[in-house]
Amino acid sequence: MSRYLTTFGLVVAGAFNGDRVGLAHDQAIAPTEIALSSDGRRGVATWFTGVWLLDLAGGACAQIGDAVELRHPAISPDGSVVAYDRADGHVYTRAYGGVETGQSAGQWPSFSGDGTRVGFCREHSYVLRGLADGDIFGRIYEYFLTQFADQKAHDGGEFFTPVSLVQMIVNVIEPDHGKVLDPACGSGGMFVQSARFVAEHQKNPAAELAICGVEKTDETGRLCRLNLAVHGLEGQIRHGGNVNSYYDDPHNATGQFDFVLANPPFNIKDWNRVEGDPRWRYGTPPAGNANYAWLQHFAHKLSPTGTAGIVLANGSMNSNTGGEGEIRKNMIEGGIVDCMVALPGQLFYNTMIPVCLWFLARDRTNHKFRNRTGEILFIDARKLGKMISRRNKELTSED
Numbered sequence: 001m002s003r004y005l006t007t008f009g010l011v012v013a014g015a016f017n018g019d020r021v022g023l024a025h026d027q028a029i030a031p032t033e034i035a036l037s038s039d040g041r042r043g044v045a046t047w048f049t050g051v052w053l054l055d056l057a058g059g060a061c062a063q064i065g066d067a068v069e070l071r072h073p074a075i076s077p078d079g080s081v082v083a084y085d086r087a088d089g090h091v092y093t094r095a096y097g098g099v100e101t102g103q104s105a106g107q108w109p110s111f112s113g114d115g116t117r118v119g120f121c122r123e124h125s126y127v128l129r130g131l132a133d134g135d136i137f138g139r140i141y142e143y144f145l146t147q148f149a150d151q152k153a154h155d156g157g158e159f160f161t162p163v164s165l166v167q168m169i170v171n172v173i174e175p176d177h178g179k180v181l182d183p184a185c186g187s188g189g190m191f192v193q194s195a196r197f198v199a200e201h202q203k204n205p206a207a208e209l210a211i212c213g214v215e216k217t218d219e220t221g222r223l224c225r226l227n228l229a230v231h232g233l234e235g236q237i238r239h240g241g242n243v244n245s246y247y248d249d250p251h252n253a254t255g256q257f258d259f260v261l262a263n264p265p266f267n268i269k270d271w272n273r274v275e276g277d278p279r280w281r282y283g284t285p286p287a288g289n290a291n292y293a294w295l296q297h298f299a300h301k302l303s304p305t306g307t308a309g310i311v312l313a314n315g316s317m318n319s320n321t322g323g324e325g326e327i328r329k330n331m332i333e334g335g336i337v338d339c340m341v342a343l344p345g346q347l348f349y350n351t352m353i354p355v356c357l358w359f360l361a362r363d364r365t366n367h368k369f370r371n372r373t374g375e376i377l378f379i380d381a382r383k384l385g386k387m388i389s390r391r392n393k394e395l396t397s398e399d
Helices: 002-015 135-151 163-173 189-200 218-230 291-301 321-333
Strands: 033-036 042-047 050-055 060-065 071-075 081-085 090-095 100-105 107-111 117-122 125-130 178-182 209-215 236-239 257-262 302-313 337-342 355-361 377-380
Touching (some): 033 071, 081 117, 090 107, 163 189, 163 257, 163 355, 189 209, 189 218, 209 218, 218 236, 257 291, 291 302, 291 355
Parallel strands (some): 178 209, 178 257, 209 236, 257 302
Antiparallel strands (some): 042 050, 050 060, 071 081, 081 090, 090 100, 107 117, 117 125, 302 355, 337 355
């Protein structure tokens, strides 16, 4: 290790301007901790100034965290995935140049020689976990989905929900076993993060989760199926043609699902309301906005003990247009609203508006968590997150 530290220090001092990494140009100051890819072209290192991704071939570097926040860096032999631990006692992985995509309880990560597994210490044992049995390809695919969403934001970008936002939903409702539905599934990010949650708890996602999705756009539905495949998952994804969650039920989903996770299109105005629809248990939604149609549609799909996490525009929390206030009152009095979270703006690539999370639960007595009857948790998270570009923000693991 000392040879690598010394050599790497010399390379860094010669390859980068001193003010970019806190080193004098003519000094060979080694980092505190360092990991290099097999060919030496990429690295991740800890200096007293922070943790940096290093592109030795291209002569560039980028800071990904401060020296206290991220510790014990590691990088896969091919340089495509980095890992590190935090003071919270978890090991995190991320595609090189991408966002965090996985975590496990433990410390001191390292990669296997073929780069398909990451090992770490946990409670006096050494755990070797596959990157979701080939999930390295899934993480690469996810990285390019993120980049594509950024480039195509002006075209609508409805197919992609930011990973950090999906992780928050998953961590709240904990989809550990049962039937999972996303009636507006886009490229399938909700399913992928649900599977990772199961894997983090040392279970097999394929055995624990029955995945079902609906996507009206055929091309996006194919993205979803490919996303599942590269993550080693299978699901029943209905897409294209005449499939539309507003009017169709291709999975016979009424009252059947343990978990519903969704990021439906916001504030849809051109939808055809069906009068007397059995889904409108809490009131008929206005013809000019589909937000409360979505909410009741999702609630209608839940099993007697089912829970849901839904992304909607902030306006859904206080709008009174077209009877929405009365519907919201009926949902609260009906005991199905479990938690509301107000989030910051700039989380999405295609809109700067702030969004909120609705968490619904059919049974709030003591099915899985404590008895929450008569209670609703309100969380103001509008000041959380960090900027990852001039336009966009992401929620951190600490958030």
